[in-house]
Amino acid sequence: MQIYNTLTRRKEEFIPRQPGQVAMYVCGPTTYNYIHLGNARPLVFFDTVRRYFQYRGYRVIYVQNFTDIDDKIIKRAQEEKMDALTLAEKYVQEYFQDADALNVWRADVHPRVSAHLPEIIEMVQRLVELGHAYVVEGDVYFNILSFPSYGKLSGRRLEEMQAGARVEVDERKRHPMDFALWKAARPGEPAWNSPWGPGRPGWHIECSAMSLKYLGTGFDIHGGGSDLIFPHHENEVAQSEAATGQPLARYWMHNGFITVNQEKMSKSLGNFFLVREILAQYPPAVVRFFLLGTHYRSPLDFDDQKLEAAGRGLERVRNCYRLLEERLERALEQGGPEDDRWLAELERLRGQFTAAMDDDFNTALAIGVLFDLVSEINAALHREGEAYSRRAWQAARKLLEEFNQVLGIFKTAPDGKIILDSGMLAGELTEKLILLIIDLRQQARAKKDWATADRIRDNLKALGIVLEDTPRGVRWKCLG
Structure with missing residues (x-):
């Protein structure tokens, strides 16, 4: 498995600190508002990294913090005339609502800064005692000149950082x-x-103290968005290594920026999107699928057309699984000939998926393999006769479920089966409306009113909804 390490600026073979175990720390949100799309990208991506490690048989210890003491929280609390920690806790719970919708697994530990003041104070005190920090009128500053390798994570020289810094003169x-x-x-x-x-x-000392408490020095992966490389993660490296004399993390991973029409998303440009707003328009599975459709280190451009394209692609996967389930029911009843060649083809696709994810978690390429699998299953479903045995159909379903378990697109039952929803069609209400229209068409057919029945079918097709009359009843799907 190869991981691009920001610290060395190259791909490296992943060798864990402890065989068979992965220790990960990912910077979480500052809880003063709903999370935005820029927060959602690392949230979904590192959840997928965690899932893949577990798929590969690793035991994963996953820590993601909440920054609940911060200037932004205090300012927002003052504006709303609330206690700062009460406001922060409110947005912690709002975070969980959005994260759960995006099918992000809860971390093993979600430490809050407010619950770790003793560890933070102890670390600051150690840095003062070692001569890496100094006290001025109740403030404590880290002395960067005491840490000669300052800048090694971001690759910046101190002179460049000072020239471009936006810091108040003190x-x-x-x-x-x-x-x-x-x-x-x-x-x-x-x-x-x-x-x-x-x-x-x-801000910076908080993550150092919490990651060291739960994972110790030299843990495997520290993750976050590219905007955190400097100064946040650079400062984490300096203060942690100055305090312990040991590397903080072995691999540093950072996802690329979100852009909107090729411009970086920001409040000042007015192109700032909250996840809650996006989820009001698109199903969470579509948003997650969209976020994983580009390699994590590349910029990801956001627009409605790309989300709609992701929805159509997701509908292909959803329909394939639905048809496969129906076919498997018949296979359970009827059986069929063995075909080891198809099993070998499924195994080849599994290998391609693993190779994509092993190459620096290339989810875009892995999704391409997922579509190859969907095409292969659809082709098999449309072949004449009972082409494959129950064992073969079960293997195909299991592989589709494995890919989904890693990518986390659809939620799953305890046995790993995919829970299908109504997809890109705006949820349960739309599905019920379609079923109602189908029922009206069936009534027209029962009365031999073929003109009305055909008109309903054709109008639905014009809207991108295809009806299929089968011996088992009417089936509908979105055009993809």
Whole structure:
């Protein structure tokens, strides 16, 4: 398995710290609002990484934090006249609602900053004692000149960082790029006691303290969006390695930006999308499928047409599984000849899927293999006669379920079977309306009103909904 390591800027063979086990830390959201599309990309991608490691037989320890103490939270709480931690907890729960909708598994641990102040204070104190940090009027700053390899993760030289930095001039700092480990209390803001007086932690120290508590030094994968490489992850590396003398993480992984019409998504440009807003228009499975359709390190351009295309592709997979289930019912009743050649073809597709994911988690290529499998199954379903045995059909269904288990597109039952929903057609209400129209058409046919029946069928087809009259009843599907 090859992983692109941001630290070395090349693909490397994945060798875990402990054989058969993967320890992962992924930066979670700052909980002052609903999560946006930029949050959703790492959320879905690293969930898929976790799923794939488990598919490959690894035991995964997955930690994702919540930053519930932060300037943005305090500002929002003041605007809404709420307690800051109460507001943060509100948006933690909203996060879970969106994450559950996107079929993201809960982390093994979801640490909150507010519950880890002792560990954070202890780490800051150690950095002060080692000479890597200094105290100024209740603030504590990390001394970047005490860590000679500062900049190794982002690949930036200190002079370049200083020239391009947007930092307020603070004459109390020894170097302009020194960053806060602890911030002295300000009037009207929440504060906690510390050896340097009341205050609260800086952003960067929080993730270091929590990841080290749950995973220890040299854990396997630290993940997040590309926007976190500098300064957040750069500062994590510096303060963690200065405190412990050991590497923080073995592999650093970062997903690319979300763009809208080729421009980076941002509030200032007015092209900022909340996941909650998107899920009001598109089924969660479509959004997840869209997010995985581009390699994680590449920019992902967002627009409605691409989401609709993802929906059509997803409908192909959904219809294939539905037809396969129906065919398997007949195979269970009727049997059929063995065909080891088809089993070999299914095994070849499994190998291609694994090769794609082994190559730096290439979900785009893996989805291509998924479509190859769908094409293969559809071709088999339309061959004349009872082409394959029950064993072959079961193998095809199992492979489709395996691919889904890794990609997490559809939710599954405890036995691994895919739970089908109504897909791109805006949910349960639309499905019920279609079934009602089909019933009206059936009534027209029963009265031999062929003109009305044909008109209903043709009008639905014009809307992208195809009706198929089968001995087992009327079946409908979306054109894909």
